[in-house]
Amino acid sequence: MKRLTIFSFYRFQSSSHRPFLSLAVNSSLFFFRRCISHGLSSGSTNTRPFPDYSPKRPTINDSELVQRISNTIKLRCSEPLRRILKPYESQFRSDHLIWVLMNIKNDYKLVLDFYDWACLRRDPTLESRCVVVQIAAASKDLKTAHELIHKFWAKPKLDVSVSFTHFADRLIYTYKDWGSDPHVFDVFFQVIVESGMLNEARKLFDKLLSYGLVISVDSCNLFLTLLSSTFDGIDMAIKFFNEYYEVGVHWNTASYNIIIHSLCRLGKIKEAHHLLLQMELRGCIPDVVSYSTLISRYCYDGELQKVLKLIEEMKIKGLKPNAYTYNSIILLLCKTGKLSEAEVILREMMALGVLPDNVVYTTLIDGFCKMGNIQAACRLFDEMRLRKVIPDYITYTAIIHGFCQTGKMAEADNLFHEMVSRGLEPDEVTYTALIDGYCKVGEMKEAFSLHNQMVSMGLSPNVVTYTALADGLCKRGEVDIANELLQEMCRKGLQLNVFTYNSIVNGLCKSGNIAQAEKLMEQMQVAGPHPDTVTYTTLMDAYCKIREMAKAHNVLREMLDRGLQPTVVTFNVLMNGFCMSGMLEDGERLLKWMLEKGIVPNAGTYNSLMKQYCIRNNMRTTTDMYRSMCAGGVVPDNNTYNILIKGHCKARNMKEAWFLHKEMAGKGFIPTASCYSALIKGLFKKRKFAEARELFEEMRRHGVVADRETYNIFVDMNYEEGNMDITLELCDEVIENCLVAKPKNEDT
Known part of the structure; x- marks a missing residue:
């Protein structure tokens, strides 16, 4: 079988094609199989021969004019055609083009120049266009052949079906005598495919197969x-x-x-x-x-x-995974909460010489932020910039959102301004993350200022933006203003959804307006959207926090009666209520019931119980619970380690506390200020001065601010050792962090 050679001069862009309508793929399968069974080699008698070329014959006058034009452009080829052919312009017709081309077809440059001259004076016939395409293909100038065909299909108001048939027929008709280079059909096929004419492309494939050619x-x-x-x-x-x-x-x-x-x-x-x-x-x-x-x-x-x-x-x-391969795996691990394993894959990737790109780093950063481990996210963000991997607005938005979720608005604001200074434009998601963060810390003036800035930038606040603002207002007790905001949402055509109402219910509960929250839920039952599991869980949480466990049970019962299924968060709320009320036996019974029913607890479920046992100094039960948690496949979070470390420090089990700190650091978590202080003071009492100093320096490197008592330990220690520079430096830090500014990274 005679086949076309492979080449790739085109650039394919999927956006350039028109919508696909239909393609009868099975129409000529029988014909193909029959052709194959009889053979389709170039010498086979079963293939159709290409037709002989027999153009219209010129008159005597036309022949004389064509000869004069041909001689002129051959003899004076160094001069501009527009000047030397000026005397012939009035007599020149479209028919003359092909007759002249017959005389000059061996001079490819002259062919193109003359064709361009002719096109400026008369529209070329389809046959003459195909002739020049054939000459270009035979001269191995496939780019020009592609352009000549493409220009034809770019004409406005072109009847695609009719034009395709005519063009294909003319190209076949001129093939034998003007070029005989099969590349020309490959170029034609590519142009019609790029133009989205998929039916026509398939027809061309079928037609060429009958001539013994395969695309x-x-x-x-x-x-x-x-x-x-x-x-x-x-x-x-x-x-x-x-x-x-x-x-x-x-x-x-x-x-x-x-x-x-x-x-x-x-x-x-x-x-x-x-x-x-x-x-x-x-x-x-x-x-x-x-x-x-x-x-x-x-x-x-x-x-x-x-x-x-x-x-x-x-x-x-021997195949080396690329960044795309690793990014898929890292994304999967991040989605399933296996952030430590995801970072291990990142390190393996780098060890094999595959450089992580923006997408890989952003995926990990976003995953750590969603897990609440903003310290690990910041570490990766710094590493990313150190390796000259440029963060985009998605990267910045992810880490800004992480800071906002943890209440670190100064850091979020700094990153926002850094992002803008680098020419990256924040979008609705970026602004909404910042607005939500300011609302959560009660700084409504800054939140509304960002809202106004967002609107002035031409960005439209969405339901999430307004929900954050309404939630912040409700938490401050400004329910009337929140209602006005909701009315503004409705006027703008934004549909209030259950998330909006849940935010307001949450705000009312946080501000102590539980009765008003219940009233709003009753309105939701009547007018919609109906309360969901989150709505009921929010109300349960409010009752648990004021230790009204009977009312919390009633809310749970009503939720079940309405056919809503509790989530692990619902049970965690109940668990926290039991623990805060000192009802540890009820909490243990709830955990046992969850395990029996196949409801998988998370770290928060165990944390509530372990915290109470630590407070009671019952570290044996706490340790047993921690081991049971790990054995059940529940991954400890940052809070788990902080609870355990402080518990062991309180019980003076410094060996266990030190081991847990190392394990915690290995997973990318950073202790809270109170956890660091407990460890340092415990080690100091055990006269483990080197370890205590190591922890204090680590604490300072991570930007975690110590309390005044911890600072005093090291001020005295360095003073006694004669380290006056360090002593004065620590004194300055005490004044700045403990006396002047509000301490950062406080435990909540």
Whole structure:
């Protein structure tokens, strides 16, 4: 079979195609199989021959004019055509173009110059355009051939179906005598594919096959890519791929990757994996893209074990995972809360010489921020900039949101201004994160100032923005203003949702207006949206905090009666209520019941119980509970370690406290100020001065502010040792942090 050679001078952009309508993929399968069974080699008698070229004959007068023009441009080729052909302009017609081209076709530059001159004076005929395209292809100038065809399809009000038929026929008609270079059909196929004419592309493929020509695999890949760019076209692309393999198209690795990606988009991961296995049997070697595409889909489906198996296969085959591969795995681990494992993958990636990009770092930073570990997020953010990986507005927004969630508004504000100074434009999400942060710390003036700035920037506050503002107002007891804000939302056409109402219920509860919160819930039951699990859990939490456990039980009962399922947060609220009320036995019974019912507790569930046992100095029960928690697959959080360390310090179990601190640091958590102080004072009492000093310096490096008593220990120690510079430096810190400014990083 005579095949077109592969080339890739085009640039494909999927956004340039028009919407895909339909493609009859099965229409000529029988014809293809019949052709293949009889043979389609260039010498086969079963293929159609290309027609002989027989143009219109010129008159005697036309022949004389064509001869004069041909001689003039050949003899005076160094002069501008517009000057030397001036005498012939009035007599020149479109028909003359082809007749002149016959005389000069061996001088490619002259052909292009004359064609450009002619086009400025008369619209070229379709036949003459095809002739020049043939000459360009034969001269290996495929870029010009591509441009000449593309200009034809760029004409306004073009009847695509009719024009395609005419163009294809003219190109076939001029092929034999004007070029005979099969690349010309590859170029034509690419142009119509890039123009979104997928039906016509398929017709051209069929037509050329009858002449014994097969479009190159690169051009077929372009067709597959465009076809699979919409969900409607994916099935068609898969059928095209399967059918043309059967009739002899030798697909390459890029072809398989397109179909594997298409199958993964459809969620057909088993079929995609099977195709990967089939590649080698069909003579194609899977590359890093093949594996990365599968890995990405398995990560999306949460299939970590299959991902790890594929990574091992890649290593055996000598394939090096790329940033895209690792990012998929890191994203999966972050989604499942396995941030420590995700960072291990990052370090492995870097050890193999794969440099993490902005996306990888941002994924990890966002994951740590959502877990509340802002210190680890900041460490990665600093590392990112140190490695010259430029953070974008998404990176900044993630870490700004993390600071806002932990109430560190000064740090969030500094990052916001740094972001703007670097020319990055904040969006609605960035502004809303800051507004929500200021609302949470009760600084409503700053929140509304940001709201006004946001509007002046042309950004539209959304439901989340207004919900944050309403929540902040309710927490300050300014319920009437919050209601006015909600009315403004309605006037702007924003639909109040259950999240908005939940925020107001939460604000009312936080400000002590529980009766008003209950009244609002009654209105929700009547007018909608109906209260959900979060609404009831919020009200339960309010009653638990004022130790009204009977009323909290009633709310839970009403919630269950309405068919709403409690979440682990609901049970944590109840657990916290029991513990705060000193009802530890009830708390233990609740934990046992949760485990029996298959309700998986989280770190917060255990933290409430462990905190109370630590307060009672019952470290044996606390330790047993911690071991049970870990054995059950519950990952300790920052609060877990702070509770345990302070408990062991109080019980003077400094060895256990020191071990837990090391474990905590290994997971990227940073102790609170009170936790550091407990450790330092405990070690100091045990006369472990070196360890106490090490912790104090670590505390200062992390920016955690010590209390005055802790500062006094080291001021006295350094003074006695004669370290006056350090002594004076610590005295300045005491004045700045403990006497002048409000201490940062206070325990809540």
